[in-house]
Amino acid sequence: MDASEQLLEAMPDAIVVVDGTGRIVRVNRRAESLSGYSRDELVGTAVEELVPDLLRAAHVAHRAEYMRAPAARSMGTHLDIRFRCRDGRDFPADIALSPVVTEQGLQVVAAVRDITERRREEEELARAQESFRLVVESIRDYAIFMLEPDGRIRSWSPGAARLNGYAADEIVGRHFSIFYTPEDVEAGKPAHELAIASETGRSEEEGWRVRKDGSRFWANVVVTAVRDQTGKLLGLARITRDVTDRKRQDDRLRAVAEVAQVALEGRPEDDLLQLIAQRARTLVDAATTTIALFDAAEETPIVAGSPAGAGAGPALAVSLASGQRTIGSLSATRAAGDWPFTDADRELLELFAAQAAVAIGYSRVRDELQRFAVLEDRERIGRDLHDGAIQALFAVGMGLQGMAMMTSDPVLRERLDGTVLRIDGVIRDLRNYIFGLRPGIAADFHLARALRELAAELEEQHGVVCAVDVDEALAARLSSRAADIMQLTREALSNVGRHAAATTCRLSLQAEPGFAVLEVDDDGQGFTLRKDQGGGWGLRNLHERAAAMGGTLDVESVLGEGTTVRLRIPAA
Secondary structure, eight states, X not given: OOHHHHHHHHOSSEEEEEEXXXXXXXXXXXXXXXXXXXXXXXXXXXXXXXXXXXXHHHHHHHXXXXXXXXXXXXXOSOOOEEEEOXXXXXXXXXXXXXXXXXXXXXXXXXXXXXXXXXXXXXXXXXXXXXXXXXXXXXXOSEEEEEEOTTSBBOOOOHHHHHHHOOOHHHHTTSBGGGGBOHHHHHTTHHHHHHHHHHHHSEEEEEEEEEOTTSOEEEEEEEEEEEEOTTOOEEEEEEEEEEOHHHHHHHHHHHHHHHHHHHHHXXXXXXXXXXXXXXXXXXXXXXXXXXXXXXXXXXXXXXXXXXXXXXXXXXXEEEEEEETXXXXXXXXXXXXXXXXXXXXXXXXXXXXXXXXXXXXXXXXXXXXXXXXXXXXXXXXXXXXXXXXXXXXXXXXXXXXXXXXXHHOOOHHHHXXXXXHHHHHHHHXXXXXXXXXXXXXXXXXXXXXXXXXXXHHHHHHHHXXXXXXXXXXXXXHHHTGGGHHHHHHHHHHHHHHIIIIIOOSEEEEEEEEETTEEEEEEEEOSOOOXXXXXXXXXXXXXXXXXXXXXXXXXXXXXXXXXXXXXXXXXXXXX
16 A cells, blocks of 8 residues: 555545546545445446435536636535435535646545534534524513623623613614713723623622613623633623612611611601611612601701702602601602602602601600600609698798797797798798699690790799790690700799899790790890809809700890890700
8 A cells, every 4th residue: 555545544534536527536445434335336436426316417517617627625615515325325514625636637536524413513503592592582581692702792682672771773782881870880890890700700790780761770790701612702691680679678678677776776856867868868869858747837857968959850759657647758859860760769768658657656656655754753753742841841830930929039039930931932942843843734735834824923923024925836846845944944034033133024935947946035134144154043054954955045145134045946
């Protein structure tokens, strides 16, 4: 066997050498096994013997055309070529042609390869791709699409169109960063996500994404790298799911739990309202939220976040209702140009508002119970003083007064009468203390009437005419702090009676936005204010009482013209 024969036998493909007339002149063993013919049967026969009957005529024409302009042709040209075996069956084949000039003339070397398995794999792949395409197009709840390695969108599915709002011809070829918020793009988040998926093969994260219309949704995003058998990155498959409802429910539950915790801790109502406003703003992605609590007299707004201003955009308002009673409203506003609120936003805000109203109601009931407990203690102490100490002192005074009537010593009688007067003063002071602990009508929450009684006492005891100007509705709102207000008012009026040398006085309780203002004005002699004013006026004590109520106390006095004492406390 010469070298050329050895070369033919070493070839992995079937080799068939054909002369210019189409006759087979040489074959290798692989050609024998592939065709089922022996070498002796093949050599000298027309090459069309290896072509199926129905294709022979066409093959003769193709061969003649090729021989007129012979040229090398490699495998993989995807021609539909069939190879016929001795038993009559045929199979798909890939054939490479190489013209060779020999001593016998032009010959063509044909390398034949059975591609039955490859064709089957290609058909299975095509079926799988078609099935995948049908599956992707049938999925409506997920956006599934392909990206080029650089992030440009290669394919688009109906689910992606539904979720993001873009048609295929609007989005294919654009960079996927179009789905991110401006702040995320500025922070380089799209490039980072692409790099992670390309390097590790996969990335998953959740965050806000933007639709074509500008609205946002909370997305769960999985990006998977697609590589060929050599590891070359072909692209990235991206699957996006809208999980806004899940996030909002989770956020609402966390917000409700936090609000409930603050209410249970007994924090002030202002803190509770501020927290509710802040959490509501986050829940519906608003720029500003406002809570307005309604009362018999007025409403008190508590604003959280940046003021909306003249450029306010879409707005949404829901009721704060506790049981069958509406106690206020909760409103949210987005910036000018932002996307409008949706029905889902309204439903979420309504659910949160209902639960927040329960927390507000609980906080108010708790404060009422604490106030009742304090009033009960004051009632008990006042009753003990009245039934015990005052009665005992009264009995002592009566005894001393009787002794004074029986003595003939004028000096002793004067001393006994003085002692009785001092005991009367102690009894009067104790009665005043009891009135502070249990301020008569004020204990029944009629603050306005109790203030008028104090003014009447001033006129009766000191002869100072006192005009009263009280906002009845405001006084009703301050009923829970009636005792503190009464005690401070009593001290201020007592100062007028004892030190001011006044003929007239005015007592007023009026509302300012968010505050209650109590004023005591007199036309007395006035005094010079000092940094550390104390003494008989007792101003330090008044300031301390004002601070205990969360308010401020201002004193203005002009010599010869009178004095004004002004208490300013939160009305909420």
